[in-house]
Amino acid sequence: MPDAVVARARLRADCTRCAGLCCVAPAFAASADFAIDKPAGHACPNLRDDDRCGIHAQLRERGFPGCTVFDCFGAGQQTVQVTFGGAPHWRDSPEQAAAVFAAFGVQRLLHELLWYLTEALTLEAAAPLHRELAAAHERTAGLTAAGPGELAAVDAGALQAEVGALLLSVSELARAGARRRPSAGARREPASGGGRRVLHRRNADLVGADLRRGDLRGVSLRGALLIGADLRGADLSLTDLLGADLRGADVRGADLSGALFLTRRQVAGARGDAATRLPAGLEHPAHWEAA
Known part of the structure; x- marks a missing residue:
């Protein structure tokens, strides 16, 4: 390949x-x-x-x-x-x-x-x-x-x-592999009722959820509704984002560099900044810089 x-x-x-x-x-x-x-x-x-x-x-x-x-x-x-x-x-x-x-x-x-x-x-x-x-x-x-x-x-x-x-x-x-890794520093669980167990549910409804600085490593957010969710500073290493709806999601300062199955469409629909880390081959949209 x-x-x-x-x-x-x-x-x-x-x-x-x-x-x-x-x-x-x-x-x-x-x-x-x-x-x-x-x-x-x-x-x-x-x-x-x-x-x-x-x-x-x-x-x-x-x-x-x-x-x-x-x-x-x-x-x-x-x-x-x-x-x-x-x-x-x-x-x-x-x-x-x-x-x-x-x-x-x-x-x-x-x-x-x-x-x-x-x-x-x-x-x-x-x-x-x-x-x-x-x-x-x-x-x-x-x-x-x-x-x-x-x-x-x-x-x-x-x-x-x-x-x-x-x-x-x-x-x-x-x-x-992500779930076996020791936590890097003191990260709190995502501020969403039920914690990671809620997040691991396929097609989870997380519209507007407060996930700031969340340790989302190895979590499945496949098909999740993350419209308007607050993901500022979150770690999404090896987080499955296939089909997740990120429209309006705030990913400023978030680490998406190791996220699984992220697309240009999802990136463009989110709100990020210069501190948002993306996988190789995905660029920061122009409207991020303008904002």
């Missing part, structure tokens, strides 16, 4: 090689994330004829912070350039537009799974599962090169469940 940072660089959106698919294919509803309603398959009114966003530099100020955290993991350019060979444009071929948007949805799932599998293959603790991980990575990467028909036949739910179960096993192996 290539170096994870190099491999993940290929899972980055290149809007110059896409056709504004993220501004057309998904639906969104008027909310704190989007200023308007937009049905699936309809172009956002801010999308220009050159497939660029007309308010890109003011998305947050204009009520579209949800757009700033969206990440296709490179699925947009893969759909346009590989799945459909660069042509025709969805604007020019309305009869094919539905197929393009459907393929984009599958490609996005495949690319996100590749993000997680790439990381899993770098974890020493996951060595007993490397053969299975490599096979899953090869199969998933192969599907990204498929044509529209083959992509339409992909059972996305089954594939997601299969890879998800494998990643859960990886998480358990990696987090076991």
Whole structure:
């Protein structure tokens, strides 16, 4: 396997090689994330004829912070350039537009799974599962090169469940090592009723929770709702964050450098600062510095 940072660089959106698919294919509803309603398959009114966003530099100020955290993991350019060979444009071929948007949805799932599998293959603790991980990575990467028909036949739910179960096993192996380590200094337990036992529950509701300076090493926050949670100064080394909702979470001064399965979307949705530590290959969003 290539170096994870190099491999993940290929899972980055290149809007110059896409056709504004993220501004057309998904639906969104008027909310704190989007200023308007937009049905699936309809172009956002801010999308220009050159497939660029007309308010890109003011998305947050204009009520579209949800757009700033969206990440296709490179699925947009893969759909346009590989799945459909660069042509025709969805604007020019309305009869094919539905197929393009459907393929984009599958490609996005495949690319996100590749993000997680790439990381899993770098974890020493996951060595007993490397053969299975490599096979899953090869199969998933192969599907990204498929044509529209083959992509339409992909059972996305089954594939997601299969890879998800494998990643859960990886998480358990990696987090076991963190739980065996002695505590570094006097860290108090997270200020959330029930302590770590509450946190270890999958899909835990931790909206607005006070987790400041918490020792969250080796904790599973998989699928957790951490919207608006206070994670300032927390240690999230080997903390499983797969699918966790970090929108508005305060991670200023937090150590996320060893967190498991963290994505650009989660980082962009959180509130951090220069003292927030991130894994290699993830950058501090521009709005962090501005804030």
